[in-house]
Amino acid sequence: MAKAEVKLLGTWSSPFVLRIKWALKMKGVEYDFIEEDLQNKSPLLLKYNPVHKKVPVLVHEGKPIAESLVILEYMDETWKENPILPEDPYQRAMARFWSKFGEEKCLPSIWRVFISQGENTEEALVSASENLKILEGELKGKKFFNGETLGFADISLGWIVNMVILLEEIMELKMIDDQRYPSLSAWMKNFSNFPGIRDSFPPQERMLTKYRILREALLATRGTN
Ligand SMILES: N[C@@H](CCC(=O)N[C@@H](CS)C(=O)NCC(=O)O)C(=O)O
Known part of the structure; x- marks a missing residue:
């Protein structure tokens, strides 16, 4: 090509x-x-x-x-090589379902934690962890969302790996740990270690600087959220 x-x-x-x-x-x-x-x-x-x-x-x-x-x-x-969506219609539907869940539920709830402060952080964390628990349940006993192969739902939800690292570092809290989220933590590692994934992560220090500034700016414009 x-x-x-x-x-x-x-x-x-x-x-x-x-x-x-x-x-x-x-x-x-x-x-x-x-x-x-x-x-x-x-x-x-x-x-x-x-x-x-x-x-x-x-x-x-x-x-x-x-x-x-x-x-x-x-x-x-x-491009047919290395299919992202499974072949089976039901499995395809499931991949889209989890991708949509990530987009509509997980992303806004984790973002709410990021732009919260003080006692509102606790409240935002409760709602985010409800969604993370659902992912934990779905990933139980599986390497990736569709089983052994990395695909559509993993790529859709891959932002969690980056976002959680940034959020935990900037807000000095632990959101996902091996004890409470063994399957989700394992998925994060499997995803990051998949060939070609980790090398594409943006440089961590640059991301931390960017997101620290962004958070300060958002909190300043919104008052205490
Ligand atoms: N739903 C869109 C979201 C894309 C999106 O929000 N992109 C941001 C960058 S992370 C953007 O271009 N923002 C510019 C703007 O909102 O004006 C997608 O999945 O592609």
Whole structure:
């Protein structure tokens, strides 16, 4: 495949962009990465994603696709090697179900912990841990969401690994430990150790600096949350 056929518009730190980088790596697809400045969005981003104006956008042979989960499905249908979604329709539905659960329940509840402070942190942690417990139950006895093979739900939920490390470091708390979440902790390790995944994580120190600043700014604009 000629490298110039595939472009990825993204930012170095976006968890949504990371999903696409992971999938491109798994599929062995070469691509050009175009770093966006989200404070000053490029005409290319506005042209390719006029609806949401967000990254990631994958451009394949000049055709843009936006929304990371839509992109993952497009990629799986386009590049057949190392399938991301299982073949069985029921298993496919389950992969999408957990991905959706991550997006609609886990992500907002973990983000709420991140932008909380004082006694509100406790409350936010209760709601986040309810969701994490559900993931813990689902992962019991399994290496990945679909069993032995890393796929759609793992890539969708992979942001948890990065986000939890940052949150725990910045807020000086423990959210996921081996005792309370043995299966989820094991999944985090299996995911990080999967070939090609860890190498794509953004540099930790740079992420910590970025997220510390972001949290301060969000707390300052929202008052005590
Ligand atoms: N649902 C979208 C979310 C993408 C998203 O929120 N991207 C952020 C970067 S992490 C963005 O581009 N933000 C720019 C903005 O909100 O203006 C996806 O899955 O692709």
